[in-house]
Amino acid sequence: MQDVLLDVQNLVVHFRVYGGYLKVLDGVTLQVRRQERVGLVGETGCGKTTTMKTIMGILPKPPGVVRGGRILFKGRDVLSMRPQELEHLRRSGISMIFQDPTAALNPVFTVGEQLEDAIRYALGRRDHASVREVALSALQSVALPDPPRILESYPVQLSGGMRQRVCIALALAYPKELLIADEPGTSLDVTIQDQILRLIHRLAEERKMAVILISHSLGVIREWTERVYVMYAGTIVEEAKTGELFARPLHPYTGALMRCVPKLTGTGIAEGIPGRIPDYFDPPAGCRFHPRCPHCMDICRQRKPQLFPVDENHRVACFLFGRNSRG
Amino acid sequence: MDELLVVEGLRKFFATSRGIVRAVQDVSFAIRPGETFGLVGESGSGKSTVAYTVMGMYRPSGGRILFRGQDITMPHARRPLALKKELQIVFQDPGSSLNPRRSIREILELPLRVHRLVDGRRLRERVEELLNIVELPPDYAEKYPRALGGGEKQMVAIARALATEPSLLVLDEPTSALDVSIQAKIINTLVRIQKERHLGYLFITHDLSLMRNIAHRVAIMYLGRIMELAPAQVFFERPLHPYTQMLLSSIPVISEEEERLKPAKIVSTGEIPSPVNLPPGCVFHPRCREAWEVCRREEPGMREVEVGHLVRCHLYGA
Ligand SMILES: Nc1ncnc2c1ncn2[C@@H]1O[C@H](COP(=O)(O)OP(=O)(O)OP(=O)(O)O)[C@@H](O)[C@H]1O
Ligand SMILES: Nc1ncnc2c1ncn2[C@@H]1O[C@H](COP(=O)(O)OP(=O)(O)OP(=O)(O)O)[C@@H](O)[C@H]1O
Ligand SMILES: [Mg+2]
Ligand SMILES: [Mg+2]
Numbered sequence: 001m002q003d004v005l006l007d008v009q010n011l012v013v014h015f016r017v018y019g020g021y022l023k024v025l026d027g028v029t030l031q032v033r034r035q036e037r038v039g040l041v042g043e044t045g046c047g048k049t050t051t052m053k054t055i056m057g058i059l060p061k062p063p064g065v066v067r068g069g070r071i072l073f074k075g076r077d078v079l080s081m082r083p084q085e086l087e088h089l090r091r092s093g094i095s096m097i098f099q100d101p102t103a104a105l106n107p108v109f110t111v112g113e114q115l116e117d118a119i120r121y122a123l124g125r126r127d128h129a130s131v132r133e134v135a136l137s138a139l140q141s142v143a144l145p146d147p148p149r150i151l152e153s154y155p156v157q158l159s160g161g162m163r164q165r166v167c168i169a170l171a172l173a174y175p176k177e178l179l180i181a182d183e184p185g186t187s188l189d190v191t192i193q194d195q196i197l198r199l200i201h202r203l204a205e206e207r208k209m210a211v212i213l214i215s216h217s218l219g220v221i222r223e224w225t226e227r228v229y230v231m232y233a234g235t236i237v238e239e240a241k242t243g244e245l246f247a248r249p250l251h252p253y254t255g256a257l258m259r260c261v262p263k264l265t266g267t268g269i270a271e272g273i274p275g276r277i278p279d280y281f282d283p284p285a286g287c288r289f290h291p292r293c294p295h296c297m298d299i300c301r302q303r304k305p306q307l308f309p310v311d312e313n314h315r316v317a318c319f320l321f322g323r324n325s326r327g
Numbered sequence: 328m329d330e331l332l333v334v335e336g337l338r339k340f341f342a343t344s345r346g347i348v349r350a351v352q353d354v355s356f357a358i359r360p361g362e363t364f365g366l367v368g369e370s371g372s373g374k375s376t377v378a379y380t381v382m383g384m385y386r387p388s389g390g391r392i393l394f395r396g397q398d399i400t401m402p403h404a405r406r407p408l409a410l411k412k413e414l415q416i417v418f419q420d421p422g423s424s425l426n427p428r429r430s431i432r433e434i435l436e437l438p439l440r441v442h443r444l445v446d447g448r449r450l451r452e453r454v455e456e457l458l459n460i461v462e463l464p465p466d467y468a469e470k471y472p473r474a475l476g477g478g479e480k481q482m483v484a485i486a487r488a489l490a491t492e493p494s495l496l497v498l499d500e501p502t503s504a505l506d507v508s509i510q511a512k513i514i515n516t517l518v519r520i521q522k523e524r525h526l527g528y529l530f531i532t533h534d535l536s537l538m539r540n541i542a543h544r545v546a547i548m549y550l551g552r553i554m555e556l557a558p559a560q561v562f563f564e565r566p567l568h569p570y571t572q573m574l575l576s577s578i579p580v581i582s583e584e585e586e587r588l589k590p591a592k593i594v595s596t597g598e599i600p601s602p603v604n605l606p607p608g609c610v611f612h613p614r615c616r617e618a619w620e621v622c623r624r625e626e627p628g629m630r631e632v633e634v635g636h637l638v639r640c641h642l643y644g645a
């Protein structure tokens with residue numbers, strides 16, 4: 001495809017731990033087109049952040065080990081890039097808003113020092129006045145009130161919502177083609193989270209950026225993305241246009257997850273999904289969801305289902321829908 | 328009177344180096360047996376402070392707390408043992424509320440011993456019963472907290488709270504740290520236990536969709552005040568306070584059907600002010616699109632606009 005910006009194929013990532021390996025990512029495949037807003041949704045520990053860190057070239061190694069797969073950004077292979085090329089990728093290609101805004105900001109420097117440092121580094125500017133101009137306008141663009149005062153502040157002096165916006169300003173201080181937003185604002189209140197997501201949406205449109213929005217909240221994903229990947233235990237189990245996924249979830253996990261979400265209709269809450277998420281030390285063979293699946297068949301215990309197109313806008317990794325798919 | 332718990336004009340201030348934190352101001356509500364009373368509100372609105380004050384973990388700066396008509400506005404240590412047994416709490420963080428060096432059996436036996444509820448021979452049996460109530464297998468008694476998943480730890484915390492056969496359970500965001508698939512199981516268990524035992528729940532959460540499914544009545548807090556209180560259906564279908572409307576309109580939902588139940592979108596602006604430096608007048612006025620002159624000057628009182636539906640807003644003034 002001509003307009004594919006990011007192409008991840010069969011990514012396998014393990015973590016070396018005492019006594020063996022945690023086999024976390026088990027062949028993750030996803031694509032992002034230019035200017036597209038893609039969602040990645042899944043429960044705690046399913047591997048969302050690990051996937052993104054690997055794409056950014058910031059997976060800690062050790063303990064992380066990339067065992068297989070390919071990541072192409074604008075056709076260039078990220079996994080074989082040298083450190084300088086990766087540096088360049090992060091400076092001008094992809095940026096990430098990290099899940100924990102406190103970890104992304106250094107408590108001993110003011111916001112201004114950190115922001116100006118990043119700008120100087122990216123743009124190679126030496127003249128202080130113009131760096132400060134860029135920093136001020138970066139803060140303005142994320143709708144922070146009184147930017148000069150914010151520049152002088154230390155992170156602790158700001159509220160959670162303001163810190164989150166500083167992180168966005170930092171991630172977007174200079175032009176990028178892809179923004180990865182890892183649970184932006186989920187630790188914040190819904191009204192503030194709403195402001196942050198609206199802001200990301202607006203900046204992405206203005207700058208013609210593609211966005212990968214990561215969340216464990218199906219509601220957030222439904223509201224702010226065009227296409228969704230559903231992740232379960234290190235595998236992509238379903239992919240569809242957002243409206244299509246919510247209207248017609250196919251994978252048994254996606255359906256079960258949607259039933260667990262409390263609804264405003266007040267019709268009660270489903271019983272939950274039986275069993276536990278798998279132990280990555282010794283994950284189930286075949287489909288990783290099979291021990292919890294009410295439709296489990298023999299083949300599900302033996303072979304891993306691949307993403308299978310049920311129609312143009314909808315793919316699912318489940319033998320219920322494509323018995324002949326190979327694993 | 329059939330009220331289990333009555334809270335009247337509750338106030339709690341904290342003196343800090345930054346100044347006085349007005350965490351809770353003029354909070355009044357009541358809970359009946361078998362009822363789930365929901366407290367919602369954004370971070371820092373004072374929900375936990377209300378809970379801890381009810382539990383006697385904080386001494387109120389003003390107001391009264393009555394349990395079955397008896398004044399219990401004293402610190403926890405001075406409350407009679409028989410009363411402590413009646414009120415139990417489950418906290419948000421399932422990890423840190425369980426002692427990591429004690430087995431699940433020891434954790435569940437402790438309240439039974441403290442309150443001398445069963446004699447030594449029956450302890451074992453009772454622990455099994457408690458595990459059974461929260462649907463954990465009996466062999467979990469020999470495990471340690473670290474061997475349990477987050478949801479299972481929270482189930483143990485609930486079993487521990489039930490050990491003394493309380494009549495009121497305070498649940499402070501019991502599922503906020505957990506995935507929805509695990510939350511579903513815990514909520515269903517809590518609903519079943521309530522029906523079986525006719526327990527009163529003070530249920531705190533910031534998840535309004537969850538609240539819709541469990542609460543009989545709901546109160547919404549903002550900066551230490553209750554802004555609106557109503558039966559759950561009325562609260563969600565006919566919210567009156569502009570803050571309630573804004574919050575409801577911002578909830579991310581997963582279907583068109585739910586989308587239609589939300590008030591028309593009110594774009595949220597501004598920051599939640601600090602409780603050390605509260606705005607004059609109505610505390611919500613800096614973010615309120617309906618605010619006019621009187622809102623900046625005068626704090627509105629709580630008014631009952633229809634039976635059981637109270638709102639603190641000048642729009643509904645006399
Ligand atoms: N550095 C590491 N060492 C060992 N295990 C790790 C490491 N980083 C991640 N993992 C494991 O990999 C799995 C996936 O973690 P990851 O952080 O990618 O999940 P996630 O989907 O982002 O979850 P969350 O929703 O909680 O953020 C988890 O079981 C985690 O414990
Ligand atoms: N022990 C304390 N000392 C000083 N200030 C406190 C103390 N406990 C709470 N506060 C402050 O009182 C206000 C209300 O806090 P509280 O924890 O009750 O809010 P909450 O509604 O439970 O919030 P959350 O949703 O984040 O749990 C906050 O501003 C908080 O910082
Ligand atoms: Mg993560
Ligand atoms: Mg709290």
